[in-house]
Amino acid sequence: MQGKPLRIASVNVNGIRAAYRRGMEQWLEQRDVDILCLQEVRAPDDVVRSLLGQDRHIHHAEAEARGRAGVLIASRQEPTTLRTGVGDSYFDTAGRWVEADFDHHGTSLTVVSAYVHSGEVGTPKQDDKYRFLDALGARLAQLRERGGYAVVTGDLNVGHTTRDIRNWKSNVKKAGFLPEERAYFDRYLSDESGFVDVARSLAGDVDGPYTWWSWRGKAFDNDTGWRIDYQLATTDLAARAVSADVDRATGWDTRFSDHAPLVVDYQI
């Protein structure tokens, strides 16, 4: 008989205070998440802890610039090891990468909450984005070499294929769907890399499911979205994923962020 699967949820909350005002707490109560990975927390540590409460272990990396970025991992189980930073010290105070190791019934599981900035073509931000994506790729290789289960969750701010963006044709020259950015994901998800895009793997060759919609106009109502939030799991862990749900309006009627949660159950 198999145990209850491990539920890992990732969501860019776009300001945890605003998300709580919009009903995030109810979502969290109902969804029974084991390991919660948040991006764009955008709040000081004391505020974050008072909102999330006492019953989770919280590993939170704030950005140096107040009110910007910020990632965290909140888990009922206590992690064995915590790390901050993607490996390139340039991003050490950016609030964009945290890792937690867990001992799950004797097997090692590393969980990452990652936030790649959106970038902007023709500005230094885009150079910084490529530098971060370089570091991300290098860290994936290290995690694979290290062995054990690993999953990189978060807002990676790139749509991989034409299935991942509703109006992909009008976005081929925009940050988030540039050929150069998409090529990073080809490499991240190659056989040699050893990582699998869990939501795509389970959904198959379909449009979406999208995880982000602009606040502007009727983008959300029309499902004019982007799939830019991921769970990239090592091959062995991905093989044990039994479901990957994007909690958008249908079934979860509160939209507490411009991103929807990506909730994956792993039978390990």
Place this chain on the structure above:
Amino acid sequence: MQGKPLRIASVNVNGIRAAYRRGMEQWLEQRDVDILCLQEVRAPDDVVRSLLGQDRHIHHAEAEARGRAGVLIASRQEPTTLRTGVGDSYFDTAGRWVEADFDHHGTSLTVVSAYVHSGEVGTPKQDDKYRFLDALGARLAQLRERGGYAVVTGDLNVGHTTRDIRNWKSNVKKAGFLPEERAYFDRYLSDESGFVDVARSLAGDVDGPYTWWSWRGKAFDNDTGWRIDYQLATTDLAARAVSADVDRATGWDTRFSDHAPLVVDYQI
């Protein structure tokens, strides 16, 4: 038989866009104001004109810093002369002082819309406030010398006497009720100055009526206010003031700013 009195209204709108959102337009439609003096307009000129409409002559001085300060005079009658600035060139781009001259049935009337900054004890802002109050005093003397009716309206950000601030004892060391600031008003309103505080003159020796209440707590409901908005009229004009009303909640149920309008009718 006497004609209809001239109605001059002054109000710090604390952002004309927000004031319009909160119902300022309805107040303006109902109050039948001849000369409207606004402070803290805090919007670009084109936005101001689109809100106030086409049926008034608008003399608007923006601050150099966008979204800060800004004063204007809007009148149905066309002014004969417009001036900007209190006389000290240090404040020329501060958006704090505009003047308009009118020919009223053959007599000359100068109207000023003035905005004194709030100041802060122990900072350069307080020195700037005294510098502005110096210039204001000098300009009053010039207006008196010049002859004709004159009235300086606006948010002068100082309470003159203990009647003018609800909790004056707790504010004797705070900007807005410092002895040094109040002494300026003693001079402005001395016999030699030739100017009269119209609202005080008509209300008599009573507490208030206040014109500003903090947004915090229940200051407005409890009428914990300050009387810091004035119409300072030359003696001859003040003698012709027939009413001075502060349009706070009672009777005017929309609070469209943290300041209430001061509406004076002059029988000239």
Place this chain on the structure above:
DNA sequence: CATGGTAAG
């Protein structure tokens, strides 16, 4: 406690 601007998304 509210304003508008700003950078970022």
Place this chain on the structure above:
DNA sequence: CTTATCATG
């Protein structure tokens, strides 16, 4: 179109 910060009030 929304987030949070900022300076200002």
